[in-house]
Amino acid sequence: MKEEKKRNPSRREFCIDSARIAGAGILASALPLSASAFVAAKDEIKVALVGCGGRGTGAAAQAMEADEGVRIVAMADIFPDRLESSRKGLTAKYGESGKMQVKDDSAFVGFDGYKKAIDMADVVILATPPGFRPQHFEYAVGKGKHVFMEKPLATDVAGIKTVMEAAKVARSKKLNVVVGLQRHYQRSYREVLKRLQENAAGEIVSGQVYWNSSGVWVNPRKPEYTELEYQLRNWYYFNWICGDHILEQHIHNIDVANWFIGANPVSAQGMGGREVRKGKEYGQIFDHHFVEFVYPEGQVISSQCRHQPGCMNRVEEVFQTTQGSVLVNSENTGIIRSRAGANIYAHEGRDDINPYQQEHNELFASVRAGAYDHDDTTHGIDSTMSAILGRMATYSGQQISWEDALATNLKLVPDIQSFNDMAPVMPDENGFYPVPVPGVNKYKM
Numbered sequence: 001m002k003e004e005k006k007r008n009p010s011r012r013e014f015c016i017d018s019a020r021i022a023g024a025g026i027l028a029s030a031l032p033l034s035a036s037a038f039v040a041a042k043d044e045i046k047v048a049l050v051g052c053g054g055r056g057t058g059a060a061a062q063a064m065e066a067d068e069g070v071r072i073v074a075m076a077d078i079f080p081d082r083l084e085s086s087r088k089g090l091t092a093k094y095g096e097s098g099k100m101q102v103k104d105d106s107a108f109v110g111f112d113g114y115k116k117a118i119d120m121a122d123v124v125i126l127a128t129p130p131g132f133r134p135q136h137f138e139y140a141v142g143k144g145k146h147v148f149m150e151k152p153l154a155t156d157v158a159g160i161k162t163v164m165e166a167a168k169v170a171r172s173k174k175l176n177v178v179v180g181l182q183r184h185y186q187r188s189y190r191e192v193l194k195r196l197q198e199n200a201a202g203e204i205v206s207g208q209v210y211w212n213s214s215g216v217w218v219n220p221r222k223p224e225y226t227e228l229e230y231q232l233r234n235w236y237y238f239n240w241i242c243g244d245h246i247l248e249q250h251i252h253n254i255d256v257a258n259w260f261i262g263a264n265p266v267s268a269q270g271m272g273g274r275e276v277r278k279g280k281e282y283g284q285i286f287d288h289h290f291v292e293f294v295y296p297e298g299q300v301i302s303s304q305c306r307h308q309p310g311c312m313n314r315v316e317e318v319f320q321t322t323q324g325s326v327l328v329n330s331e332n333t334g335i336i337r338s339r340a341g342a343n344i345y346a347h348e349g350r351d352d353i354n355p356y357q358q359e360h361n362e363l364f365a366s367v368r369a370g371a372y373d374h375d376d377t378t379h380g381i382d383s384t385m386s387a388i389l390g391r392m393a394t395y396s397g398q399q400i401s402w403e404d405a406l407a408t409n410l411k412l413v414p415d416i417q418s419f420n421d422m423a424p425v426m427p428d429e430n431g432f433y434p435v436p437v438p439g440v441n442k443y444k445m
Contacts, residue, residue, distance in 0.1 A: 043069040045367055048121035050114045050136055052077040052086035055150055056127030058356070059180070060090055063125060063148070064099040066360035067368060071099055074106040074120040076113035077128075078232065078419075083107055111416055118143055123367060129232070130248065131155045131241035131413045134162035141170040141177075146367050148360065150180040152251050152384040155243035158411035160385050167377035174372035178363040179380035181255045185362065186355035188334035188347040192326060193260060195345050201336050202322030204261050208302045209253035210314040211245075215307035218281050227426065229419040237283025238433075239391075240412035240424040244285040246272075246394070247387040250305035254390065255383035256317045256328065257293065257301045264382045265293035265301070265389065267401045272394035274435060276308045284425065284433040291390040303390060397438030 047070055049060045056077075064070050072090065077083040087102055094100040108116045114136050118124050124140045126133060126149035134154050140147050147170070154160045170177050183189045196204070219233045235241040242248050258264055270291030277287040291303040304314075316329030324338045332349025353361075366374050389405045414424050427433050 045070050045364065046073045046120065046122045047071065048074040048076070048117040048124045049086070050076045050117055050124060050126050051128030051132075051150075052079075052083045053127065055180075056125060057086040057089060059125050059127055059148060059150070059360070060086075061093065062357050062360040063123070063364065064090075064094050064097075065357060067364040069368070070364060071101050073101050074108065074117035075102050076108040076117035078109065078111055078113070080109045083109060111418065115139060118145060121145060123148070123364070126150065129235040129241045130243060131159070131235075134159040134166070134413075138162055138166040141166050141173065141175055144173055144175065146176045146363070148178045148180070148363055149380075151255075151380060152243060152247050152387060153179065153380050154384055155240060155247065155388075156410045156412040157385075157388065157406060157408050159413060160381060160388070160406075161409075163377070163381055163384075167375075167381065170377065171375060176363055176366045176372060176374040177377050178359050178374050179376035180356075180359065181252060181376070181380060181383060182355040182359055183252060183256055183328075183330065184259065184376070184379070185358040186330070186332070187352045188332045188349050189256070189328055191347055192328050192334040192336060192345065195336060196260065196321075196326065200344050201324040201326065201338070204299055204319045204321050204326075206300050206302075207257055207260075207317065207319035207326075208304070209250075209257050209317045210304045211250040211253050212304055212306040212308075212312060212314045214309040214311075214313070215277065215287070216245075220281075226419045226423075228416070228421055228423040231283070231423050231425075232419075234281070234283065237281075237285050238425060239284055240414075242285065243388065244289075244391050245307055246286075246289045246291070246303075246305050246391050247384070250289070250303065250390075251383050251387045252330075253305075253315070253317055254293070254301075254303060254386050255379065257303075257319075258383055258386060259379060260317075260319060260326070261295050261299055261301075263296050264402060265295055265386055267294045267399055268292065268386075268389045268393040269399035270303070270390060270393045271397065271438065273438070280427065280431045280433070284435050286394065286436075289390065289394045291393055293386065293390065395436035395438065395441055 045067060047063050049056050049072060052075055060072055075083055075087060087107060091100045106120060118140050123146040126136045130152045133149060137149055153163045216236055221230050231238045268291050272286040272289035274287050287308055288306040293301040293303060319326040327333060327335045332352050334347030336345040338344055363374055389400060389402060392400050392405055425433055
């Protein structure tokens with residue numbers, strides 16, 4: 001593992017900073033050529049960024065911080081303004097170091113630009129809205145590239161199945177794949193889980209996981225936008241490209257439940273709707289979800305996510321065990337307590353490294369060494385499917401099994417070539433989009 005860096009900007013912090021600025025191979029012989037030959041031959045690791053929004057820009061910065069030899073050599077986005085803003089910000093910060101090397105002829109705009117960018121790189125960062133993730137991941141591993149990709153990995157069952165097949169290819173080629181479920185790279189979570197696995201507090205029997213906050217951005221519609229461009233600029237509010245906030249955001253907390261229990265849910269039932277966010281600008285997603293996930297040994301996880309201003313905010317995970325309880329969150333809290341309330345373990349996290357940075361530190365250390373020791377595809381796939389299962393339950397008001405959800409072959413994402421294509425969902429005559437109605441709608445949306 002590469003030496004951990006104790007202080008690095010988060011993706012959010014980096015994007016704020018860049019907005020202000022701009023508006024080798026000891027195992028190489030054992031691995032396939034596509035996976036590691038470049039490491040033994042040269043010091044540079046060429047990286048392509050696909051998806052140049054705030055998340056992608058921050059990930060590119062952290063890639064450059066992770067290894068002195070990283071060079072961002074190509075970028076791709078469907079929006080020229082977003083690509084240029086990202087390129088200017090990264091160039092202002094890293095251009096003089098030589099790490100940022102994207103010129104006009106390696107900045108690709110359009111729905112097929114990702115292919116041209118990926119072709120130029122050794123490692124790719126996939127940070128577009130998640131509806132595009134399956135096709136981008138499939139292409140990247142087909143070309144033999146190591147991958148960092150953001151969560152979730154798809155918005156529908158068809159996409160998950162594409163990722164499953166691509167993950168098999170990645171393993172056969174010994175490609176490192178890191179998924180942006182960064183709690184897996186956070187020391188407090190790792191330390192708590194280690195102690196649970198050592199039986200510090202018995203077995204998990206139940207839990208509650210939360211992502212309750214006030215919500216996210218809205219981009220106003222402009223006259224020059226086609227319907228498809230409007231939806232893509234407001235991707236968070238459309239299920240085909242986002243999957244609803246239970247998937248795009250709350251996946252982190254559901255992932256922790258799966259990880260700590262060591263299994264996927266076998267079924268889910270729940271409720272949700274739109275109590276506050278009812279305007280047409282909020283597309284078709286709910287503003288709250290509550291799901292009960294049942295696990296193979298009978299554990300029940302209560303899952304809450306909410307986008308409602310003025311309400312209690314809470315983002316963390318709590319578990320009850322046969323001998324006590326557990327509390328973990330992204331603020332480096334990691335506590336295991338006995339039934340009597342005494343601390344069995346309390347994580348001291350003041351000097352913890354940034355887990356967003358650690359994802360890249362470990363990925364590029366593996367690439368640099370020509371090693372194959374990072375494959376996050378399994379928990380990325382399982383957590384994505386778990387959140388989709390939860391969404392199906394809240395949209396329908398039905399109890400749904402994992403097997404039944406997978407059997408739907410739900411497909412929300414069409415093949416898109418240009419902004420002039422028909423959008424997958426269309427507004428009615430008053431500008432409102434179809435919203436699921438529990439008890440009326442089927443869960444296949």
